[in-house]
Amino acid sequence: MMIGLPKTTEFNKRIPKQKFYENINVTPALRRIFIDQIKVVYWRNKIAPSTVNLEAGQNVTEIEVFEVKLNSVPLDVSVLRQMDKEIPYHIVFLLEYEGKYQAWTAYKEKAGSGNNTFKVDTYYHTDWLPENELSLKLDGLNMDAVYENYVRQIAGDALKSTAAGEPESLKESIERDKRQQALQKQIDALQKKIRREKQLNRQMEMNKELKRLKKELADL
Known part of the structure; x- marks a missing residue:
């Protein structure tokens, strides 16, 4: 896979796109966007202590990598938001259109203790790049650190350190x-x-x- 993950993380399962919009709460407009804009969704990788040599995180238990092949661009971000709501784990999306790729992810945190609901915040993404130029490093000693590093890599300059250079969460x-x-x-x-x-x-x-x-x- 283009982002260089170990074979132990490979999942490569196709997910029927209707799984994300058959929910009764999905509006007809959003259902139409799923049908028109998305060609196919693959669950490519599962990054977790069971698949890579990493410690569990306090906030992040798994990171899923989804490849989303598109019929058209730009993709309406509400589609990714709906997927994030349906999957109770952190997700890195790899969007593909005409051979070029973009990585997307959102800052996502648990909405409350003891449940699987998440609050999905701001989305960040890379530029459109050829497959061999899209590079994300698996970096960190535990799941929290790996997730944070993915968000920062994808966001690029948007999440660089403060003007004063002080560390921040x-x-x-x-x-x-x-x-x-x-x-x-x-x-x-x-x-x-x-x-x-x-x-x-x-x-x-x-x-x-x-x-x-x-x-x-x-x-x-």
Whole structure:
């Protein structure tokens, strides 16, 4: 497999795509996206202490690798979110379209103690790459660390360390990235307002606010 996992992890089982949308709660619109956009789903690998020499994690028990062959791009992310909801483990998705691949994963954490429900947060993905150029390293001593490293590898620059270079947890990195994205949206919207504003005093007020937002973004 392209991401260089040991043979012991190989599963290679085809999953009928209707398994993900036969749930009564799936909307007709989402069902239609599954039918139109997805060609076939393979469960390629199972990464777990039983298949690789890794210690169990506190939060991550298994990581599944799903290859999803597409009929069209871009894929509606609600499809991946539905798969993540149906599978009570952490998932790395390898999307394939016309011979190119993208790796996707979401920050996913248990929604409560003692159950198998997960809260699925932000999705990250690589660029579209030829199969031989998509590389993900199995890195870490336990399942939690391996999962964190997969998320960081797939997210790339989006989850790089803080401006101050201080260590932070994966959850802290995700929250910081979300804050950066929100600030960037505010900055873009404010810049458009400034360009349309005719009154000089209003322009000056908005420029002051723009400078503050830009500083806050730079400091994150």
